[in-house]
Amino acid sequence: MAAAVPTQARSGAESPRDAAARPALVELLLFSDDAAECARATVDWLAERGGARKSICALIDAESGTLKHVAAAGVSEGQIESLHLALEAPDHPLVFALAGREPVSLGKRRAPDSWRSDFLAIPLPLSEAREARQGLLLVSPARCEPEARWAAEMLGQKIARLRAAAATADSAHKVQRERELLLNIVNASPDPILLTDPEGRMIISNARADALFSSKEGQSEGRHRAVTLNNMMFSAALSQQAIDESGAVRRELLLVSPSEGSDLLFELLSSVVQHPREGTCVVSILRNVTDLRAATEQIEENYRRLRLAEADVRAERDRLDLIIDSVADPILVTDSSGKILLMNSPAERLFTAPDRDERAEAERAVRSNDAHFSSFISNLFLTGSGLRWRGEIPLTDPSTLQPLPVEAVAGKVMSEHSEVTAVVTILHDRTEAIEKARLYEQLKAASEQLEEKVREATAELVRRNELLQRQHLELEQASQLKSQFLANMSHEFRTPLNAILGYTSMLLQGVSGDLAAPQKNKMLRVDSNARHLLSIINDILDISRIEAGKMPLHLEEFEMPALVAELLAEVEPLIQKSRLQTLTDLPPGTALVVSDRQKVKQIVLNLLTNAIKFTPHGQVKVMVREDERLGEVGIAVGDTGIGIAPQDQDKVFEDFRQADNSVTREYGGAGLGLAICRRLAKMLDGRIELQSRLGRGSTFTLVIPRKGKRR
Amino acid sequence: MSTIAPSTRRPIVLVVDDIADNREMYSEYLSFAGYDVIEARNGLEAIDAAQKRSPDIIIMDLSLPVMDGWEATRRLKADERTRRIPVVALTGHALAGHSKGAQEAGCDSFLAKPCLPDQLVAEIRRMLESGKAAVTTTKGAS
Numbered sequence: 001m002a003a004a005v006p007t008q009a010r011s012g013a014e015s016p017r018d019a020a021a022r023p024a025l026v027e028l029l030l031f032s033d034d035a036a037e038c039a040r041a042t043v044d045w046l047a048e049r050g051g052a053r054k055s056i057c058a059l060i061d062a063e064s065g066t067l068k069h070v071a072a073a074g075v076s077e078g079q080i081e082s083l084h085l086a087l088e089a090p091d092h093p094l095v096f097a098l099a100g101r102e103p104v105s106l107g108k109r110r111a112p113d114s115w116r117s118d119f120l121a122i123p124l125p126l127s128e129a130r131e132a133r134q135g136l137l138l139v140s141p142a143r144c145e146p147e148a149r150w151a152a153e154m155l156g157q158k159i160a161r162l163r164a165a166a167a168t169a170d171s172a173h174k175v176q177r178e179r180e181l182l183l184n185i186v187n188a189s190p191d192p193i194l195l196t197d198p199e200g201r202m203i204i205s206n207a208r209a210d211a212l213f214s215s216k217e218g219q220s221e222g223r224h225r226a227v228t229l230n231n232m233m234f235s236a237a238l239s240q241q242a243i244d245e246s247g248a249v250r251r252e253l254l255l256v257s258p259s260e261g262s263d264l265l266f267e268l269l270s271s272v273v274q275h276p277r278e279g280t281c282v283v284s285i286l287r288n289v290t291d292l293r294a295a296t297e298q299i300e301e302n303y304r305r306l307r308l309a310e311a312d313v314r315a316e317r318d319r320l321d322l323i324i325d326s327v328a329d330p331i332l333v334t335d336s337s338g339k340i341l342l343m344n345s346p347a348e349r350l351f352t353a354p355d356r357d358e359r360a361e362a363e364r365a366v367r368s369n370d371a372h373f374s375s376f377i378s379n380l381f382l383t384g385s386g387l388r389w390r391g392e393i394p395l396t397d398p399s400t401l402q403p404l405p406v407e408a409v410a411g412k413v414m415s416e417h418s419e420v421t422a423v424v425t426i427l428h429d430r431t432e433a434i435e436k437a438r439l440y441e442q443l444k445a446a447s448e449q450l451e452e453k454v455r456e457a458t459a460e461l462v463r464r465n466e467l468l469q470r471q472h473l474e475l476e477q478a479s480q481l482k483s484q485f486l487a488n489m490s491h492e493f494r495t496p497l498n499a500i501l502g503y504t505s506m507l508l509q510g511v512s513g514d515l516a517a518p519q520k521n522k523m524l525r526v527d528s529n530a531r532h533l534l535s536i537i538n539d540i541l542d543i544s545r546i547e548a549g550k551m552p553l554h555l556e557e558f559e560m561p562a563l564v565a566e567l568l569a570e571v572e573p574l575i576q577k578s579r580l581q582t583l584t585d586l587p588p589g590t591a592l593v594v595s596d597r598q599k600v601k602q603i604v605l606n607l608l609t610n611a612i613k614f615t616p617h618g619q620v621k622v623m624v625r626e627d628e629r630l631g632e633v634g635i636a637v638g639d640t641g642i643g644i645a646p647q648d649q650d651k652v653f654e655d656f657r658q659a660d661n662s663v664t665r666e667y668g669g670a671g672l673g674l675a676i677c678r679r680l681a682k683m684l685d686g687r688i689e690l691q692s693r694l695g696r697g698s699t700f701t702l703v704i705p706r707k708g709k710r711r
Numbered sequence: 712m713s714t715i716a717p718s719t720r721r722p723i724v725l726v727v728d729d730i731a732d733n734r735e736m737y738s739e740y741l742s743f744a745g746y747d748v749i750e751a752r753n754g755l756e757a758i759d760a761a762q763k764r765s766p767d768i769i770i771m772d773l774s775l776p777v778m779d780g781w782e783a784t785r786r787l788k789a790d791e792r793t794r795r796i797p798v799v800a801l802t803g804h805a806l807a808g809h810s811k812g813a814q815e816a817g818c819d820s821f822l823a824k825p826c827l828p829d830q831l832v833a834e835i836r837r838m839l840e841s842g843k844a845a846v847t848t849t850k851g852a853s
Contacts, residue, residue: 490803491774491802491824492803493803494803494823494824494825495733495803495824497824497825498733498824498825498826499730499732499733499736501827502733502737502825502826505827505828505829506736506739506740506743506828509829511739511740511743534825
């Protein structure tokens with residue numbers, strides 16, 4: 001609340017004491033443009049002509065927000081100083097007075113210490129509203145109020161005008177400065193900036209825009225044309241935008257460089273603004289994108305090339321993949337840390353768990369394979385400098401879970417800076433090799449066993465051979481002993497037989513006198529049996545001689561018919577006794593044969609005696625046949641005797657055999673004859689053939705080579 | 712017998728055999744056949760008898776005790792006094808080697824036992840005849 005009680009305004013009806021005084025002040029104020037000067041003139045005027053003993057003028061300083069004295073008269077320094085106060089002190093009587101509608105009388109009690117007199121505070125000017133007040137005019141005594149009120153009004157109006165003019169001038173200056181600043185900023189922009197009306201007529205343009213869109217007198221024709229063209233293009237672009245009716249729009253604008261004549265591509269960014277005075281305007285910013293466009297095209301080109309190169313690389317990679325995949329051995333490419341960068345499908349089979357098969361075993365196998373492989377790769381780096389590393393890895397086939405021993409060959413791929421960029425590892429299935437090695441070992445073992453067996457067998461053979469040799473020797477000795485024994489036996493038999501036959505012969509010859517018929521008959525039986533015994537002994541001796549190889553061959557040339565005649569002569573007594581008919585069938589000529597005559601004779605004689613022996617009646621026929629083609633000659637002895645049953649035809653050639661045991665008793669003989677004949681025929685490289693029918697007769701044929709060879 | 716008659720003496724046959732039965736059988740038969748017979752039981756006796764009696768022919772068994780027939784024959788043939796006397800080997804050993812060995816030893820003929828007495832006589836006659844012929848031829852030639 002204002003402490004001061006405003007004095008009743010009394011209208012300016014009161015006339016001044018000095019009628020000429022007021023125009024003086026008006027004149028002073030009229031010619032002064034300075035607020036402080038006006039204040040001082042007013043204070044001085046009041047003191048001199050207004051009747052005031054004391055007066056102070058204080059003006060509001062808007063900048064500092066304080067009330068400051070500017071002029072004073074009849075007032076002490078202390079009072080003047082105390083008048084400097086802040087406007088934000090509403091309790092202060094002066095601040096209160098400043099806002100009042102009437103002058104405020106500062107009572108003694110209310111006034112500060114320095115204001116003991118009856119000062120009257122009048123706002124400058126009183127007629128204006130609180131906001132337009134410029135300060136206070138303090139006067140004393142109060143009775144000079146009418147003059148003071150007028151002066152305050154005059155001064156207040158004057159100061160208000162002065163301050164308003166100052167403010168306007170200040171503002172215009174500021175606007176000019178800002179405009180210059182703005183133009184500088186706009187000019188500093190590397191991009192052309194324009195403010196135009198919607199038709200494209202330029203209102204404001206920066207230097208860059210001027211270079212494109214304006215020309216001056218005296219400049220080249222080309223430049224003029226370029227500028228004209230640019231303006232047309234720009235207008236066209238703007239009108240296009242006007243049609244579009246959108247806010248800020250980006251578009252491309254192709255212009256010509258007036259200085260160089262080259263094409264320039266701009267990006268046009270324009271927006272419509274409403275200007276309070278000019279109406280609708282268009283702000284356009286052009287950005288030179290010629291280089292940008294080129295760069296973009298370059299980038300696009302590069303990108304295209306990159307794509308092509310990438311395609312090439314992909315194709316190359318595909319081809320590489322194809323090649324790698326076609327290799328049956330697993331191939332892995334890892335980086336230096338052991339991470340797998342690439343692998344072919346055989347490797348995938350080992351190091352990637354099968355998708356559909358989610359068996360834990362398969363996964364375990366894959367993990368185990370990974371671990372083994374990583375260990376192998378880390379070994380490669382631990383063991384240092386070599387580019388290659390060879391080793392064996394015991395892998396497991398995830399699909400079969402069978403052990404898969406592989407031989408791994410790893411090679412480092414070095415960069416230009418001798419850094420390891422990758423490691424290529426090729427795995428080779430060793431199963432087959434191991435199997436082969438195993439088979440080889442088996443084979444070797446088997447071979448060794450075989451060798452051992454062969455050695456054993458050889459040793460056994462040697463042993464047996466020695467045994468055989470010993471046995472052979474023993475056999476030879478035994479054979480010799482046997483032959484010796486037989487020879488001795490034969491000798492021992494012959495010696496008594498010699499005496500028996502000799503004495504029998506002598507008795508029969510009547511050496512000891514004639515014998516009576518019964519005696520002679522019995523002596524004949526002794527003689528016959530002794531001769532039989534002798535023939536048996538001779539047969540046994542023959543066989544033992546043949547067996548012992550002690551019957552040598554005596555080859556000679558002889559005529560077969562002569563031999564036959566000799567034989568027939570020898571058996572003549574027998575034939576006569578048997579009353580058989582004898583026939584011969586001999587080939588024409590001499591029928592020369594080379595053989596052992598004695599043995600041929602022995603054989604045929606045996607055959608003849610047999611034929612005679614076993615033929616009760618009928619005939620005995622001797623035939624000689626030559627076979628030129630085979631170089632053989634056959635001597636056949638045929639009879640019409642008892643014959644031999646087919647089942648017995650082989651038996652007759654066996655030792656001590658006749659076809660029937662009863663025959664032996666009936667016909668005599670030891671049954672060794674044919675056995676000896678067969679042996680002898682064999683010695684002559686010949687054979688004895690038999691054709692026979694029981695009851696119809698037999699034909700024995702000795703077949704020998706015409707020209708026998710000495711063995 | 713007419714061939715023997717001109718000499719007015721019976722030819723002397725030396726029978727060498729260790730078996731008495733054989734020796735005596737041949738002796739009896741040869742005497743019966745008209746020969747004078749001297750007997751010997753072994754090679755040594757045979758040489759001694761041949762040297763003392765100069766037989767016309769010797770019947771020599773080869774398997775003999777003390778001295779066998781081969782050795783005795785070799786000695787007889789080596790001795791000027793006895794070498795012209797024909798030796799007929801007579802053996803029960805019928806093996807091939809025997810006759811050959813007998814020939815090598817100097818035997819002039821070979822007979823295998825058993826040999827009947829009349830066979831022996833036939834051989835003696837043959838040998839004596841051929842020996843006379845040879846001597847005659849030799850004499851005639853010289």
